[in-house]
Amino acid sequence: MPQMLSFPGNAFPFGTHVYREPHQDQDELMADLPLLKKLGFNMIKIQEHWGIDEPREGEVDLSRIERIMAQARKLELGVYLGLTMEQAPAWVWRKYPDCRMVYADGRIHNDPTQYCLPADGKPGPCWDHPGVRAAGERFIAALAQRLGRFDNLWCWNTWQEIGFWPNDSAVLGMCYCPHTLTRFRDWLRAKYDTLEALNRTWQCGFGDWAEVEPPRRSPFAPPFIDWRYFMDNVYISRALEWKTRALRENDPRKRPVFSHLGGPYIGAGADWRWAKVGDFHGCSNYPAWGPFHGWDDAFAQRADKRVTTFFEMWNAMMFRCDYVRSATGRDRPFWGAEFQGGPISTHLHKGRTPKAEDIRRWMLSGLAAGMNGISFWNHRCEISWQECNGFGLLDPEGDTTERIEEAARIGRAVNEAPEVFSLGQPPRAQVAILVNDDLYHFCQGTQNDPAGHLYASLRGHYYRLWKMGLCVDFVEAEDVAQGALAGYKVAIQPVSLALDAAHFKHITRFVANGGMLITDACPGRFDKYGFCPREQMVRGGRDVFGAKHRDVRIVREPDGGRKIWTPDERGWGEFAPPTVLEGANDLAGTRLRASFYLQTLEPTSATPILMAGTEVAGTLNRYKKGWAALVGTFGGHSALSHPLEGREGVYETLLDRAGVTPDRCGALLRRRRVWQDQEAWFFINPTDKTVRQTVPLDGATLVRDLLGDTLVKTSKASLQIKVPAVSVGCVVVRKPST
Template identity: 50%
Template sequence: MSNPEKRIKKIFPFGTHIYREPSRPLEEIIRDMRIMKKLGFNTVKIQESWCINERREGEINLEKIEILIEEAEKLDLYVYFGVTMEQAPAWLWRKYPDCRLVYSTGEKHEDPTQYLLPADGKPGPCWDHPGAREAGKRFIAEVARRLGRYDNILVWNIWQEIGFWPMRQIPGSLGFCYCPHTLASFREWLKEKYGDLDTLNRVWRTGFGDWEEVEPPRTFPMVPSYIDWRYFMDDVYLSRVLQWKAEAFKLNDPKHRPVFCHVASPSIGSGAEWRWAAQADVFGSSCYPAWRPFHEWDYGSPNAGESAPRELSILYEVEWISMIYDYVRCAIAPPRECWAAELQGGPISTSLHLGRVPEPEDIRRWVLTALSAGIQGLSFWNHRSEIFWSEAYGFGLLDSIGDSSLRAEEAGRIGERINCYADLFCKRNVSQPEIAVLINEDLWHFSQASGNNAASHLSFTIRGIYRMLWENGLWTDFVEINEASLNDLSRYRVLILPFPLALDENVFKTLCEYVSSGGVLISEACPGRYDKYGFARPGELISEAKEVFSAEHLSLQLCHEPTRPPKWTPIERSYGEIRPPTYLSGTGRFSEHGVLASLYVEKYRVHGAEPILLCDGDVAGLTNKFGMGRAFLIGTFIGHAYAAFRDKRTESFLLSLLKSVGVMQRKIGELTCRERIGENGKAVFLFNMSPKTVVEKIDVSHFSNVEDLLGEKIELSSGRVTIKVNPFEVKCLILEK
């Protein structure tokens, strides 16, 4: 084995997945590892499968994996190693027939196949079953002991793409898990949360006489118990699974390597990622930019028979990458790291639907965008095109045959250049934004239960707000309000409260304190219309909102969209339900602006607030000085207007509002600019998401050395660098003191 010093050498992990079952022949993989090393990669990902490696209980065979790890060590390659515990062996199901996950209808999830497709064996066994959990712990412990002797293992991945998916589509089912073990665990958690049954009955408005009678909803989600049940399954159950897997590695790895887990993609609007990230040393997300960058409601989203517009596709790919890794990075508390756990390497392939082959400029754009959002490691999926059925011929940096490709060469080149500045890019050092979008897990679960696409509306308005800000160089963090202290919130000049229909009093009191102490709050319509458990409030706003906004609710009405067919508007049940397409007109200091109303128009009766938007002569937007800060209330959902219609008046209104409270765009001429700050310099990312070439001059007089990250020639004169950025290109300058 190599010198232990190698294990702690400072690198930016830059790798690619090379092995999972069913796999290519071992000799081909070994040959491909040599190719990847030659191309410039420093890490390979190896994924084991529990059902393959422990076919009979207690007989663990890791021979193939050990051969690959040893070959990687000879090549001076690090290993990013993942276990696939949800792909459980057949003997486990036979030994513990009651370890199957149970749907709310009482049916057991039954899937005896042993393939990694479609979802790495998910949902797997119920890990509340003590026998299944102990068997899983024993397997991980043995893997850690046996493979832990290798110095080149960099990190252990305990769960790749966390979640319960895929579920069977059972009519009326509310998902997992209703087995006796999980229900007992849920009751214990409720006892800890509420203390006694009387308190639970008061909050839920139920009449249980014994703890054993308490159950989550089974057919109808719009009840208070659903909020606690979904939090328990998404945030508590899944976090506990991550916790015991992590502990099994940490207790048995002799070299105590970090533990890693990642999501397929963050659920925008959900706060579960904050709880999951807390269970590992490294947290990340997969990202396949060309796998449908359009939401179905997005402006320009193609219909069947239409071609996807190229320029919008590129823009949305870049914005999606940036939002994914901003979201994940914000869920991670220091000193934990953020990785691009899987990044698309080749064409998307879903059975007979084969995507376009990425060009070198795609790879460059994707990697640099992820890097700008703060990633500290990256692994492509996959090194060579897939061999198995539904993903066959897809995802590879290399095609099914051949020793190279233009995209693989470009990826390797980028990886080598990033590692010239490993000290800079291995650190959490994205420049601090002035704006944060608030995330609320209880609101997410309320929206999931509410129907009428409520969860999609929550995600979509966040997407639109982020898009407006991103395209104007206004970088944005995400803050889970239930995890944040007043001190945490005070790091931001502005907080944006999206789709805030259900709010807890304690959450809003924290926001009031933030405003009172000098912060700026921008709320979309209907703040606290419901409490967190779905009960209506007198006056149709949370009581504290009346004080901080100095206004009361007047009326609320759905509104039609400006285009046909509609994207989200329901069919009117009778006349007068839905108002025509509506612009809210600016007034006072915002008289030159307007906002396209989306989904709802809420009007207000003001008491001391300053009107800023009007509808039919009534106030539909306002601002109020509260304590040392300021609160804005906008009577619609502004993210929809931009994401769905790219409404420029709405964009201009938001930019003007932010400018009025001192938040300025980060741009250099026509280029948006983002930075990662190091001890002795910084990386400056320059985005040109327009169809024309942009040339700008940048003052670098305070720096002793200026380089293009990818080694391109730059023009430097009199302390200014002239930079040319081609259409839809991302560049990165390294400025050293």
């Protein structure tokens, strides 16, 4: 088994951002560092800016950063140092005017503003430009050689909140400059080998490689799939790779390197490629910033405290963190690389100031999802125009707040015996939700918002499983091809509209070896390039699902309910009426609301399990050693939008048949972190009342109540615990040796 990367003393990295430009007076910052040390922080985060630190070519000034690092070293504080290469110096734009990124219509993305906001200089210069790339490499070399001398430097971050935003060209994106188009053609040559093979796949007629281009107006053409894969997965990964290589070659102590996401790109597989470049990975966590989706029924209740805090816990924290943890991979640290410490503030819109209970809920939710390090954003409120007086654990003046005291209390408790948190991981889940980058790009390029449907169904499937008490892993298509589904009991494929037949063979192998596949309606109605197979199903699907496609219609949303996703009907007879699917045979007594699509089927070897009146709308088929269930609608939607009153039961029954066992303690959901013979048990209370519960120890012995407020009573055989409404408690136990 690979060894998990560790930091000095196996400590749990517990820090806060303290410096970027623009910034407060440095003397004030220096006065704050001893306070952070006293509170129990063991790390600070510093963000450098290429545009500030090399104002003239070859003149690198890191004195401000060195001063902070030297003071941190005296206080025995580690340093997490983030690069901001996209904020290029003014001389770069002047020396290399053709390094600007280019949109599909030929417009230049021209923003040489020497200021880090609103997006840390993103998208920055085009890193395929040889001159600017070489200049960036020289700067990173100088920076790593200088700052790498500090023995309290813990790690480097090559790209904070990875992405191409802001982007003024919708899904076609950038960069259409000659340098990147040349690299794109080189990549296509390696992928297709011959121009004839590319023409066959794209159904095009190029006569020379120099003629090959991505789409420039409409995305719904086959080249779009390869273009977006290239820019998201290849271009960005290559940018991460050269930065990482420059640091490793020039850091005298070879400290670990990582990058982090602003938030996961739900449904996309690029996160997996980016994570593999570094030694570990992370994401930003601002749970009070957009915990809802506009399609949620709960969106209308967002003024309710209980509803908001509940969605912050399960959606903004655990769902997003489980996604990034999965992309990071096992035996590799996953960090909350930016973690909300104060109120969200954007211009005149100031959000609520977090209370101690919020900090606790957010931190313990992140730990339950597998975080191995946390760095708050930031220690004091922002001074910038855009984020004025927001985000800080501390107010602009004063040495304490209830939020920093609570964060510090939890940080100290974790680091009393940190290994189960710094090195421990959640056990492998029983259920995988499948992620497919080609499907994601197909949905991006298709009208009627399939990207919204993919997001909604994937997220709804997760929520349904989360409420059952099931941990979930997300497994990406390239890992599926390497056999990553082996060991899972169930794999769920949300909104499987575009499936490649070659990829489906890998999923078929999982079913044949004993797994259960559950898919939404119309699996492989298109191939990954948008072409429609005659059978209106992925090749091989008829055998696996034991059914033929019969018909598909858009189904109206419930009468009297709000209209969320249904397009305007062109005329009479297009849409089916609102429909609730009724369980049949082994699923008798269950039900599921039909959402957006209603697919009906003609079973060949499958057993009908869902009916729309007299029509079969769901099947379950025995395929070799496993099972394949085709649910003839977008099954994740109804978990959060237009939910049925009372029990649905469809997915619970299928999971039970597959031998999936939830981890619940009465009304509490339990998550585990495992390190050697220790386990951290997180008890999540999703209800609106305090829950008292007896929890069997099952041979384990109690090590400690993490925060001293979860245990009520202990015995040799069990624990009596108490968890407040919409909150999380944690105990650490030792399991007997096996």
